[in-house]
Amino acid sequence: MxxxxxxxxxxxxxxxxxxxxxxxxxxxxxxxxxxxxxxxxxxxxxxxxxxxxxxxxxxxxxxxxxxxxxxxxxxxxxxxxxxxxxxxxxxxxxxxxxxxxxxxxxxxxxxxxxxxxxxxxxxxxxxxxxxxxxxxxxxxxxxxxxxxxxxxxxxxxxxxxxxxxxxxxxxxxxxxxxxxxxxxxxxxxxxxxxxxxxxxxxxxxxxxxxxxxxxxxxxKNYERKKVKKKFSVVFFYIFKNKYFFLKKRDISGTLGGMYEVPGTAWQLKSWPKPYIKFKSISALTKTIRYKLSNTDLHTKIYKVNVKNKDDIKDSGIWVSKSDLEGFPLSVLTKKIIMYCMNEK
DNA sequence: AACCCGGGGGC
DNA sequence: GCCCCAGGGTT
Missing domain, CATH: 1.10.340.30 (Hypothetical protein; domain 2)
Incomplete structure (x- = not known):
């Protein structure tokens, strides 16, 4: 009609x-x-x-x-x-x-x-x-x-x-x-x-x-608002002079294939094995609250100054600031790196 | 700090 | 249908 x-x-x-x-x-x-x-x-x-x-x-x-x-x-x-x-x-x-x-x-x-x-x-x-x-x-x-x-x-x-x-x-x-x-x-x-x-x-x-x-x-009042899920995460900014350690995430799954400073999964249970030894020597550097659509991420960041790069018993790469634009990084990872690099 | 915008995919 | 996806924007 x-x-x-x-x-x-x-x-x-x-x-x-x-x-x-x-x-x-x-x-x-x-x-x-x-x-x-x-x-x-x-x-x-x-x-x-x-x-x-x-x-x-x-x-x-x-x-x-x-x-x-x-x-x-x-x-x-x-x-x-x-x-x-x-x-x-x-x-x-x-x-x-x-x-x-x-x-x-x-x-x-x-x-x-x-x-x-x-x-x-x-x-x-x-x-x-x-x-x-x-x-x-x-x-x-x-x-x-x-x-x-x-x-x-x-x-x-x-x-x-x-x-x-x-x-x-x-x-x-x-x-x-x-x-x-x-x-x-x-x-x-x-x-x-x-x-x-x-x-x-x-x-x-x-x-x-x-x-x-x-x-x-x-x-009005069409949608009801959702409660963001809270997660606690820990990241380790491990550095020696101007170099710091990045790890590639497994290609499958969340943020697959992206690089990040190593950290825990979303539900913090315990520090991952290669990093447990830093627990006693590093103090909490910074807490960042990072909100996304459905999540409210409380991230704790530890800065660890190592004497030898061999101290890291984990696979990854050492990079400096000028290398960063060649790697896939999430916004949160960028924030963590920028914070740690600029902090005295 | 509290909202708003927004498509695909897996279930 | 509903939940998740590791952002960015305005007020």
Whole structure:
């Protein structure tokens, strides 16, 4: 059934986009014909990460690996080093894996079919539909949280409406334009970051205010807040002159393949064996409280000045400050190193 | 210090 | 569906 309201929304959103669209480096071609590789890299970086944060990494990444083939030849340590500080490092691993699979099974060409894309590691429903419509110009209902919020607000939905994935898709199918779905999705995202923001949306100046059933009171107390889990960890900054000791984490598991100053697991039970002997000679240097999405990390840092590098009965490497940019390090590891290096 | 933003994957 | 992922941002 033809819906006049959706037609007006489409027209106004697309017009807004023409005049206000963000100038982003992956939006290189026409709106439904973006470079598929640029789309892939940017959309993976934008998973759980906001545009301004991803931008710097995106530019560095594309400069180093300008096309899919070059990325497929890369090694994981270089990709993780590039990703250092961006977080959620399994994205980097999956992106490299996906590039290698595309090289082997798809002749180096990023597949155009949703069914092929969604089989690649790190590519889920959102990213697959984004590539399909942004790069290949096919109709696809792209659903991210901005678009969910938009659909919820325009239709005045509330928590009693039991809105789930299917419902969003159903509404989206009627709302997204048949020939410009990718452009429309990107338009809503820009609109959401500018006008239809989560907090304090600019409803009074919004060009859709007469077509929107949004009621601020409906949105209050939607989510209940989660309690962050607390963990205690100990790290050892072991140094001799300007060199300090780094250990590579096992490639599988959390932060796999990243380097760190050696430490305990998240639940502190006892000091790991190679470091027990430092217990008596080192004093607590610093406690850092480091908060992430779901965790509240209490880290204790011990600085240990060793006389001989052989004192460490553990596998690892000795590096100095100037070597650091060549290694994949998490933000917390960087903080610990910076603190210990600068502290007298 | 207390919130907010946010997609994939494993279960 | 729900939880986790070892971030970054604003107020």
């Amino acid at each position: 033809y819906c006049r309201k959706n037609s007006i929304i489409r027209k106004k959103i697309l017009a807004y986009y023409e005049n206000n669209k963000r100038d982003l480096p992956w939006r290189t071609e026409q709106d439904n014909n973006q470079n598929p590789y640029f789309t892939l890299v940017s959309e993976v970086m934008l998973q759980q990460t906001q545009v301004n944060t991803a931008l710097v990494y995106y530019k560095k990444f594309i400069k180093k690996w300008p096309n899919l083939n070059s990325l497929a030849q890369a090694n994981i340590e270089d990709v993780l080093t590039m990703w250092s500080g961006l977080g959620y490092y399994s994205r980097a691993k999956n992106l490299l894996k996906a590039a290698k699979i595309i090289n082997q099974k798809h002749n180096g060409i990023i597949p155009e079919k949703y069914e092929d894309l969604i089989c690649l590691p790190g590519i889920g429903e959102y990213t697959a539909s984004a590539i399909v419509s942004f790069a290949f110009g096919k109709f696809s209902v792209v659903i991210d949280t901005n678009i969910k919020r938009f659909i919820t607000r325009v239709n005045g939905l509330n928590k009693n409406d039991m809105v789930n994935k299917l419902k969003f898709n159903e509404i989206g199918k009627k709302m997204f334009p048949k020939s410009n779905s990718g452009k429309f999705a990107q338009a809503i995202m820009d609109f959401s970051s500018d006008i239809c923001t989560k907090i304090n949306p600019s409803c009074t100046k919004c060009f859709l205010k007469n077509y929107c059933k949004f009621d601020l009171s409906l949105e």
